[in-house]
Amino acid sequence: xxxxxxxxxxxxxxxxxxxxxxxxxxxxxxxxxxxxxxxxxxxxxxxxxxxxxxxxxxxxxxxxxxxxxxxxxxxxxxxxxxxxxxxxxxxxxxxxxxxxxxxxxxxxxxxxxxxxxxxxxxxxxxxxxxxxxxxxxxxxxxxxxxxxxxxxxxxxxxxxxxxxxxxxxxxxxxxxxxxxxxxxxxxxxxxxxxxxxxxxxxxxxxxxxxxxxxxxxxx
Amino acid sequence: xxxxxxxxxxxxxxxxxxxxxxxxxxxxxxxxxxxxxxxxxxxxxxxxxxxxxxxxxxxxxxxxxxxxxxxxxxxxxxxxxxxxxxxxxxxxxxxxxxxxxxxxxxxxxxxxxxxxxxxxxxxxxxxxxxxxxxxxxxxxxxxxxxxxxxxxxxxxxxxxxxxxxxxxxxxxxxxxxxxxxxxxxxxxxxxxxxxxxxxxxxxxxxxxxxxxxxxxxxxxxxxxxxxxxxxxxxxxxxxxxxxxxxxxxxxxxxxxxxxxxxxxxxxxxxxxxxxxxx
Numbered sequence: 001x002x003x004x005x006x007x008x009x010x011x012x013x014x015x016x017x018x019x020x021x022x023x024x025x026x027x028x029x030x031x032x033x034x035x036x037x038x039x040x041x042x043x044x045x046x047x048x049x050x051x052x053x054x055x056x057x058x059x060x061x062x063x064x065x066x067x068x069x070x071x072x073x074x075x076x077x078x079x080x081x082x083x084x085x086x087x088x089x090x091x092x093x094x095x096x097x098x099x100x101x102x103x104x105x106x107x108x109x110x111x112x113x114x115x116x117x118x119x120x121x122x123x124x125x126x127x128x129x130x131x132x133x134x135x136x137x138x139x140x141x142x143x144x145x146x147x148x149x150x151x152x153x154x155x156x157x158x159x160x161x162x163x164x165x166x167x168x169x170x171x172x173x174x175x176x177x178x179x180x181x182x183x184x185x186x187x188x189x190x191x192x193x194x195x196x197x198x199x200x201x202x203x204x205x206x207x208x209x210x211x212x213x214x215x216x217x218x219x
Numbered sequence: 220x221x222x223x224x225x226x227x228x229x230x231x232x233x234x235x236x237x238x239x240x241x242x243x244x245x246x247x248x249x250x251x252x253x254x255x256x257x258x259x260x261x262x263x264x265x266x267x268x269x270x271x272x273x274x275x276x277x278x279x280x281x282x283x284x285x286x287x288x289x290x291x292x293x294x295x296x297x298x299x300x301x302x303x304x305x306x307x308x309x310x311x312x313x314x315x316x317x318x319x320x321x322x323x324x325x326x327x328x329x330x331x332x333x334x335x336x337x338x339x340x341x342x343x344x345x346x347x348x349x350x351x352x353x354x355x356x357x358x359x360x361x362x363x364x365x366x367x368x369x370x371x372x373x374x375x376x377x378x379x380x381x382x383x384x385x386x387x388x389x390x391x392x393x394x395x396x397x398x399x400x401x402x403x404x405x406x407x408x409x410x411x412x413x414x415x416x417x418x419x420x421x422x423x424x425x426x427x428x429x430x431x432x433x434x435x436x437x438x439x440x441x442x443x444x445x446x447x448x449x450x451x452x453x454x455x456x457x458x459x460x461x462x463x464x465x466x467x468x469x470x471x472x473x474x475x476x477x478x479x480x481x482x483x484x485x486x487x488x489x490x491x492x493x494x495x496x497x
Contacts, residue, residue, distance in 0.1 A: 030359075034356070034359055034360075034363065037352045037355060037356040037359075037363075037364075038352075038356070038363060038364075040348075040349045040351075040352035041347050041348050041349050041352055041353065041356075041364065044347075044348025044349040044352075045348055047348070048315065048348060091370070098370065099319075099320060099323075099369070099370070100323075100370055101323065101324060101327060105320075106320060106324070109284075109317055109320050110320075110324065113284060113317065114284040114287060114317065114321075117283065117284040117285040117317075118284060118285055118286075118287050118288060120285060121285035121286060121288075122288070125238055125242070125470060126234070126235045126238050126239070128474065129234050129235075129237070129238045129470070129473065129474050129477055130231045130234045130235065132474050132477055132478050132481070133229075133234060133477040133478065133480065133481045134481065136478050136481065136482075137481065137482055137485050138482055138485075138486075147478065147482075151475055151478065154471045154474065154475055155471070155475065157422065157442075157443075157445050157467075157471065158445070158464060158467050158468035158471045158472070159251075159252035159253065159254045159464050159465070159468050160252050160468040160469070160471075160472060161468065161471060161472065161475075162252070162253075162254070162255055163252050163253065173255055177257055177258070177259075181426065181429055182429055182433065185426050185429060186429045186430050186433055189426060189427045189429060189430045190430045192427075193402075193427070193430060
């Protein structure tokens with residue numbers, strides 16, 4: 001029962017959505033597709049709630065048992081509850097509640113979460129610079145080709161570099177855009193996109209036919 | 220120990236300091252350089268410019284707060300252009316992590332500048348789980364996926380949504396993305412419903428999106444902060460994108476200098492080793 005019901009559900013849902021692709025309008029299969037689509041967002045909403053419940057349970061347990069780094073878990077709990085609770089309470093109670101501009105949630109998001117996330121992402125520039133200095137070496141013809149191409153593209157993508165490239169005869173920036181980005185890069189990207197799409201299609205087929213059962217925790 | 224050996228063992232904190240200085244200097248001493256406009260940015264601008272005034276346009280905030288430096292200038296430039304043309308703007312996000320809030324705040328800030336009224340000139344649909352279901356469901360009925368807007372107001376109470384029922388009522392989609400949701404806008408919305416899409420993405424995502432521009436699935440592309448700067452130049456409103464490019468210029472040049480320095484040291488040290496010099 002534990003295996004059969006999920007497999008049958010996955011088969012029906014997958015089959016209907018694949019077949020419905022070829023139908024539009026108010027056909028039976030079209031109505032089923034609309035119903036299934038609505039259910040995806042409803043079930044997804046529950047998974048988000050489950051995620052919040054899980055993060056609270058895991059961190060609360062760690063704090064209660066004084067596990068390693070437990071003070072940080074308190075910070076996580078304060079952040080989750082401090083942002084979450086005021087945002088779900090009705091704005092009719094107070095203008096500080098809800099998620100509109102001027103609310104507690106909005107303030108925390110604008111002045112804490114957004115700058116912190118942007119700062120974390122910006123630190124990549126420091127690591128990239130350090131890694132480029134230590135690891136980006138022309139050890140082989142392939143590495144040299146990559147290095148030269150990357151250097152030219154990096155120059156082209158910034159105004160100072162573009163001004164430098166324009167000192168050379170011919171329209172080097174235009175050449176880079178046409179032949180490097182729109183040529184070699186695009187050919188490779190198309191290969192990756194087609195490969196990934198074929199992989200996704202084959203994995204979907206395995207799920208619909210019940211061959212792939214990892215989502216049920218089975219090999 | 221030779222100079223190159225010392226350089227090879229340089230404390231990485233000196234490199235971090237150099238990057239920090241290169242990032243800050245241009246804000247203290249601005250040195251503007253001309254920025255060329257790529258054909259991809261121009262074709263996106265032309266597509267928006269060709270829309271009849273007052274068209275319904277979806278602006279999609281599919282980026283995380285971490286990439287605001289690149290994506291927010293694109294969103295602001297796009298909204299300048301759209302509001303200037305009196306387009307009706309419908310925003311949404313497939314990113315639960317702050318996407319709807321960024322859509323709300325950025326759009327409201329721009330709408331205030333142009334005197335636009337919420338519900339009449341623009342609407343924020345917010346976020347719903349499952350972008351494949353959301354994108355596909357909106358093709359039948361936007362209201363079935365988003366019964367209310369971001370703040371819980373029923374769509375039936377928003378005058379703008381009277382004339383926007385599904386994709387057939389949307390003239391253009393401006394997708395701003397730092398992740399793979401852009402692929403689904405291509406494969407579901409453009410391929411199945413034929414709505415023209417223009418994309419602004421982070422510089423990391425831009426190389427992939429060239430394939431969609433070449434196939435006509437994206438009418439144009441803005442790649443990273445450079446793309447934002449190009450669009451700002453096209454709409455004649457230079458702002459954060461153009462200013463940010465100066466900092467990016469110096470940091471790029473610094474990285475190139477470090478790569479050259481690292482390789483010089485590598486080859487000179489290897490030459491010394493081959494000659495057996497201690």
